[in-house]
Amino acid sequence: MTTTPHFTPTQAATPTTDSLFCSSVAVSALSAAVELGLLDDLKDRGEIRFDDRQEGADRIDPAVVRGILLPLEWAGIVELDDRSARPGPGFEAAYLDRGYFYWLAGGNGELTSRAPHVALERNRHGEFYNRDMRAVAVSSRMIGDVEVELRFDKILADQPPRAVCDLGCGSGQRLIRIAGNHPGVRGVGVDIAPAAVELSGASFAEAGMADRISVHHGDVHALPRLSEFAGIDTVTCVFMGHDFWPYDKCVTVLRRIREVFPDVERFLLCDVVRSEVAPGPHTPIFTLGFEFAHALMGVTLPTRSDWMAAFDASGWECEAVQEFNRPPGGLLFELRPSR
Missing domain, CATH: 3.40.50.150 (Vaccinia Virus protein VP39)
Incomplete structure (x- = not known):
């Protein structure tokens, strides 16, 4: 059975504390990009502008769009200029694996962020954790x-x-x-x-x-x-x-x-x-x-x-x-x- 390569951040080849921290930020940013549809827009259109989300109930400030995509540039998933983003060398692999990141940070983000609380026996009763x-x-x-x-x-x-x-x-x-x-x-x-x-x-x-x-x-x-x-x-x-x-x-x-x-x-x-x-x-x-x-x-x-x-x-x-x-x-x- 052939194994399909998975996404690996291009800057995080060695397990340094720097790369661990940046990787954790990239995971959160990738999950947000999935839920907001930014990754799908890049897949469908090949390019998105930071000011594309200026209309309707889903309006996003261009600075926020750029802020979400910046960690993905570090990871090699996108390439940015002053006004827009395009798929980077790691985009196809990251898009294929996007469900894992969305599961972890989107579905289980509150659970994992409260790990110290839910780990204590005194707190593990009833509905002691939340998931999306x-x-x-x-x-x-x-x-x-x-x-x-x-x-x-x-x-x-x-x-x-x-x-x-x-x-x-x-x-x-x-x-x-x-x-x-x-x-x-x-x-x-x-x-x-x-x-x-x-x-x-x-x-x-x-x-x-x-x-x-x-x-x-x-x-x-x-x-x-x-x-x-x-x-x-x-x-x-x-x-x-x-x-x-x-x-x-x-x-x-x-x-x-x-x-x-x-x-x-x-x-x-x-x-x-x-x-x-x-x-x-x-x-x-x-x-x-x-x-x-x-x-x-x-x-x-x-x-x-x-x-x-x-x-x-x-x-x-x-x-x-x-x-x-x-x-x-x-x-x-x-x-x-x-x-």
Whole structure:
């Protein structure tokens, strides 16, 4: 399997304190450029002027636009002159990997900035941290679009579904794409985050598919028996399987999925597993951020063998496992109910 190179700041080849600091600033600036659409504008138009955002509710002072892009010039992502910006030598790689940066700084920025607070046992009760779940949903879609979703499309093309439920549906784009590829398919989305439910519902309506795809607020640890779950033959779940854990809870969740989807024939579960290699110069993008953020949240990250044990205990047979380069550590388990 060919590995696609990831973005590396051109000025940060050695781990000096200078480069560490500048890199952290560049991460925040890149995340902001993603959310504000500056990166998309550069991709589409090849050049943006600092004074382009002078109209409407999304007006940005030209000095602020330049200030956001300046760290990206340091990183080799853009090139600036007095009035405008153009893609730099590192732009294409950074654009491809933009989801990782937006996930870290946009989706989990408040969590990681409050690491000293959430680390203390006395503070770890109730809802002790905050994440921007809309940013998490959008960034997860960006990460998955590179490789994961292509595999899903191939699997579903080979064995077309009749009705699909996406657990942790996020932005809803997976269900929209599946419904677009398979006109007769009915879709149901479930997500625990109200922001994601709102986002996906709006996406379904905008795509003209609200009559074919519905969305529900729900927790996988307490999945209800909805009438809409009848007839679902394919269940999907991407980048949230680790929320099933620890082990005993995971087994319960996996059994519950079998119960509430009486007609399920396959379960396509994709998640990032915990690295079992010590970090070093060759540690890939996302791995450290993924494990750092989830440690702060108190989320158990399983290994591949942990998952296989849970499948066996909960009545799921794993027919195949596909590995991903992007995201690193990503696995797609193709499951069927055990006879």
